[in-house]
Amino acid sequence: MPYCSRCGVEVGDSVRQCPLCQAPIQQLDAPEKPRERAYPPPRAPSDGPGGPWRILSWEIASAVCSAAVCSVGAIDLLKNGRFTWSVYPLWGIAVTWVYLTLAFFFIKRPWIALSGWIASTALFVYVLNTVTGTLDSFFPLGLPLTLEAGAAAALALVVFARIKPVTYLVGSVLAIIALLCVGLDYTIGGFLRQNKFGWSVIVVSAIVPLEGLLAFHRFFLSKRIDLKRLFHL
Amino acid sequence: MNPLPHDDSPRPLPPVPPASGRNAPWFPLDNAARIYAAMLGSRSPTAFRVAAVLKEPVDPPALQKALDGTMALFPYFLVHLRYGVFWNYLQAARETAVVREERDPPCRDFGARRLLFRVLYYGKRISVEFSHVLTDGSGALEFARTLVAEYFRVLGVVFDYTDHLRRPGQEPAADEFEDAYERFFNKKIPHAQALGTAFHPAGELVPGGDLLVISGICSKTAILGESKKRNVSVTEFLTAHYLWALFRSRGRSRRDIRVMVPVNLRGLYPSHTMRNFFLTVFPGIRPALGAYEFDDILKAVHHYMQIEVDERFINQQIARNVASARNPMNRLIPLFVKLPILRMVFSHSGSRTASGILSNLGGVGFPEPVARHVDRFVFITSPNSVLKLSVGVIGFGERVTITFAGLVLSTTVPRLFFAALRWQGIRVFIETNKE
Numbered sequence: 001m002p003y004c005s006r007c008g009v010e011v012g013d014s015v016r017q018c019p020l021c022q023a024p025i026q027q028l029d030a031p032e033k034p035r036e037r038a039y040p041p042p043r044a045p046s047d048g049p050g051g052p053w054r055i056l057s058w059e060i061a062s063a064v065c066s067a068a069v070c071s072v073g074a075i076d077l078l079k080n081g082r083f084t085w086s087v088y089p090l091w092g093i094a095v096t097w098v099y100l101t102l103a104f105f106f107i108k109r110p111w112i113a114l115s116g117w118i119a120s121t122a123l124f125v126y127v128l129n130t131v132t133g134t135l136d137s138f139f140p141l142g143l144p145l146t147l148e149a150g151a152a153a154a155l156a157l158v159v160f161a162r163i164k165p166v167t168y169l170v171g172s173v174l175a176i177i178a179l180l181c182v183g184l185d186y187t188i189g190g191f192l193r194q195n196k197f198g199w200s201v202i203v204v205s206a207i208v209p210l211e212g213l214l215a216f217h218r219f220f221l222s223k224r225i226d227l228k229r230l231f232h233l
Numbered sequence: 234m235n236p237l238p239h240d241d242s243p244r245p246l247p248p249v250p251p252a253s254g255r256n257a258p259w260f261p262l263d264n265a266a267r268i269y270a271a272m273l274g275s276r277s278p279t280a281f282r283v284a285a286v287l288k289e290p291v292d293p294p295a296l297q298k299a300l301d302g303t304m305a306l307f308p309y310f311l312v313h314l315r316y317g318v319f320w321n322y323l324q325a326a327r328e329t330a331v332v333r334e335e336r337d338p339p340c341r342d343f344g345a346r347r348l349l350f351r352v353l354y355y356g357k358r359i360s361v362e363f364s365h366v367l368t369d370g371s372g373a374l375e376f377a378r379t380l381v382a383e384y385f386r387v388l389g390v391v392f393d394y395t396d397h398l399r400r401p402g403q404e405p406a407a408d409e410f411e412d413a414y415e416r417f418f419n420k421k422i423p424h425a426q427a428l429g430t431a432f433h434p435a436g437e438l439v440p441g442g443d444l445l446v447i448s449g450i451c452s453k454t455a456i457l458g459e460s461k462k463r464n465v466s467v468t469e470f471l472t473a474h475y476l477w478a479l480f481r482s483r484g485r486s487r488r489d490i491r492v493m494v495p496v497n498l499r500g501l502y503p504s505h506t507m508r509n510f511f512l513t514v515f516p517g518i519r520p521a522l523g524a525y526e527f528d529d530i531l532k533a534v535h536h537y538m539q540i541e542v543d544e545r546f547i548n549q550q551i552a553r554n555v556a557s558a559r560n561p562m563n564r565l566i567p568l569f570v571k572l573p574i575l576r577m578v579f580s581h582s583g584s585r586t587a588s589g590i591l592s593n594l595g596g597v598g599f600p601e602p603v604a605r606h607v608d609r610f611v612f613i614t615s616p617n618s619v620l621k622l623s624v625g626v627i628g629f630g631e632r633v634t635i636t637f638a639g640l641v642l643s644t645t646v647p648r649l650f651f652a653a654l655r656w657q658g659i660r661v662f663i664e665t666n667k668e
Contacts, residue, residue: 001662004591008649009449010662019447019665020648039446039666040336040355053346056316060569 012036041188058104065097087131095124110157118150141191145184152180167218171211178207258325260312262366265412265509269365270314270321271575272617273342273497280340281370281625282613283377283594284360288606289526290579291354292388296332298386300352304330306399307376307507309410313346319568320605335360338443340615340638340664353378359384365509370612371497372507372596374627375399377610385603392586396598413504414555417548424553428515432488432621436641447647448611448636450458451654451663453596456633459657465535467626468494470591471635472538473531475624478649479588480518480525491517493587493620495644500637501544512550514541515587520598527653570653584619589646596628604630613638615619622646 002025003010004018011018011054014036015025069090082088098120106113129135144212159172178200185200234542262270269279303328304311312323318668330348335355340362343349350373361382363373379399382392386401394400439445460470472492479490495511504510516537518525539545557563568572569611609632612625621640624634637647644667651661 007652008661009651010660019663020651022645036356038448038664039338056569056572181478230373 012038021229054104058101061074061100061104062097063101065093068093088128091124091127091131095120111154114150114157117153118146121150122146137191141187148180148183148187152176152183155179165218167214167222171214171218174207174210174214180202257327259315259514260309260323260410261412261505262321262323262556263412263508263510264551265369266366266512267320267558268575268579271572272579273314273364273366274510274618278340278342279365279613279617280343280362280615281365281373282339282362282611282615283370283373283627284611284613285359285377285381285629286608286611287357287359288608291359292358293334293354295387296352296354296359296369296380296384298387299380300330300332302383302387302401303376303380306379306401306403306405308405309507310350310367310376311348312367313539313621314349314364315346316568317511319564319566319571321568329401339613340444350376358611360611368507369497369509369511370495370510370592370614370625371499371511373596374509374597374612378599381607385606390602390606392600392602395600396664398600404519404646408505409507411504411506412562413498413502413506413507414551415512416504417498418551418555418559419548420421420552420556422548422552424549424556425462427582428491429489429586430585431491432479432483432486432520433585433588433619433645434482434641434646435484436621436643436645438621438640439642442625444613444615444666445639445642445644445664446613446636447639447644448634448655448664449647449651450609450637450664451661453628453631453633453634455659459659463531465531466538467633468591469516469531469535469538470625471593471598472591473527473534473627474653475589475591475646476516476518476530476534477525477527477653478646480520480530481649482645483520487521489517489519489521491515491587493590495590495592496542496547498547501547512547512554513587514538516541525569580619584617587620590620590623591626592624593626609634611636624650 001010002015004021004023007018007020009018009020011025016027017024054160061201072086072089072093073083076083080109083086099117102113102116102120106116109148122143125146126135126138129142155176158190159169159176163169163172181203182197185197189198272279311326311328313326313328315322315324326348326621328348330350330352332352332354335353337357339360342366343351347368351362353360353362356564359377359378361380368376378396382398383401385392399501443468456467456470460467463470465473472494475492477488479492483490493513493515495513498504498510498512499506502510514537516534518533519529563571592612594612598604607629610627610629611634612627613636614623614625615638616623618640623638625636625638628634635650637650639647651663655661
């Protein structure tokens with residue numbers, strides 16, 4: 001029977017590498033048998049509906065939202081005989097419930113959750129504009145702001161998935177914040193017919209030196225000085 | 234033995250509970266299950282597996298018939314976990330258990346409102362996976378033995394019901410679903426003291442929460458011989474090896490190294506319960522005090538086990554666990570507040586106090602006509618997000634299977650463990666689900 005010359009353990013006829021130490025297993029001259037798997041081949045992790053804890057949390061969140069909707073609606077109806085001020089909190093609770101539902105059930109599929117959040121936020125802003133009679137501000141202001149925030153969140157998702165070193169990660173997140181601020185400033189400034197860039201210049205000017213400091217640490221300092229040793233207590 | 238003809242005749246259904254909805258029978262969780270229910274999650278499914286590897290490929294229709302027959306002997310396992318205001322409970326499910334082909338890594342999460350066990354087949358292997366919410370290793374082994382015997386009876390093997398095997402049509406005993414912790418609780422004794430945090434092996438996690446399984450198949454004669462030579466039990470011998478492997482893999486850590494060893498309380502108390510009835514002891518070493526050799530560790534484990542596996546010390550643990558569940562203040566806390574607290578308690582006073590788990594189910598017995606068709610048994614205990622490596626030991630015939638189940642990619646501890654066994658002259662055959 002084939003065995004690992006390093007660990008001394010025996011392995012199956014078709015095993016080419018020791019499962020314990022990864023040392024190559026010397027193959028005997030006997031004719032090769034078809035490999036008999038001890039376990040099914042690994043599959044991509046499936047995204048089930050979630051554990052009972054997640055479902056219980058969602059049920060509790062739903063119950064709390066329902067209770068809030070009932071009490072807010074009832075108070076407004078009893079006092080004014082119709083829905084007046086309660087329209088705003090009611091829509092707010094509804095969109096919060098949608099956010100939570102997406103978070104509970106699509107947390108392992110962040111792109112679906114994010115798309116849902118952007119769509120529900122856009123819808124919420126549209127409804128608010130309709131209720132307040134300011135629908136003309138939806139396309140020049142509400143929708144672009146929502147999409148800019150969504151784009152920043154999407155970029156952040158990519159960054160968290162792809163970038164591992166902490167200094168790169170922090171640098172990338174700061175760059176996204178700077179971009180978002182510039183976008184928001186541009187949109188709001190355009191809507192108010194003011195200067196195109198205002199406060200965002202201050203944000204960017206604060207972030208740029210930080211980016212420089214991070215790059216200095218990453219490419220220079222970390223290669224020369226052991227910070228852990230330098231600052232040990 | 235002939236394969237079962239694949240007929241289309243309707244198979245007898247196991248008994249289903251007489252009522253559903255609000256009238257469905259229900260059971261409160263036992264003391265250990267309350268903690269396990271709080272720990273349920275994809276990284277901590279609290280599942281474990283007892284598997285029988287046969288000498289011929291499994292016949293799925295025969296296995297389904299055997300399962301139907303077996304469920305009639307264990308009707309209390311057909312339950313779902315439900316959420317009350319103050320505690321979880323088990324509610325009888327109007328559902329039949331169905332055998333499935335194994336496609337996923339072992340011990341996956343059971344999901345919400347599903348049965349808390351599953352029966353799988355793959356090649357020559359029949360696997361039974363249980364949630365610890367439902368039963369412990371001894372209960373699952375009893376179920377697996379009955380299922381395997383019933384499977385061979387369906388296939389036409391004739392045998393006597395020796396080795397405490399359940400007969401078809403046998404009525405379940407009244408105390409099989411009792412909470413034995415409650416029965417043997419003595420509130421007049423002082424509670425056991427909590428332990429400090431132990432060393433935990435580091436390592437990159439396996440993607441998707443899948444278990445990395447490494448089984449070492451050894452000769453029972455060789456392991457028994459080495460244990461007897463040193464005047465220790467097999468559990469003590471293997472625990473010492475596990476501690477020895479952890480000690481050598483610890484790097485620069487000076488934390489205490491402890492192994493959680495479950496003790497089957499049915500041997501200490503007169504109970505036939507099929508629910509959880511075990512407690513754990515924590516043999517260990519203190520690297521901060523100096524270097525250890527294998528014989529030092531074995532001596533420490535042996536004397537610790539001789540002292541701790543004693544009814545008086547076990548009573549202390551039962552007293553601590555049951556008293557906290559009986560405390561009126563604790564009972565009044567709503568479940569959604571209680572669950573995170575229980576999770577924290579388990580993490581701090583359970584998992585964090587041990588570096589690993591070693592559970593030995595002992596030897597499995599069958600009547601000879603059945604035994605000749607079975608090659609070996611495998612026992613996989615699933616680790617959790619804190620305790621990332623566990624060891625399950627089970628014996629059948631001349632073979633002892635020692636299975637490491639880990640949530641980390643590193644194979645350092647199993648490598649040191651099996652290499653040390655090999656160094657002592659015990660041959661080990663390795664089987665794994667690692668690609």
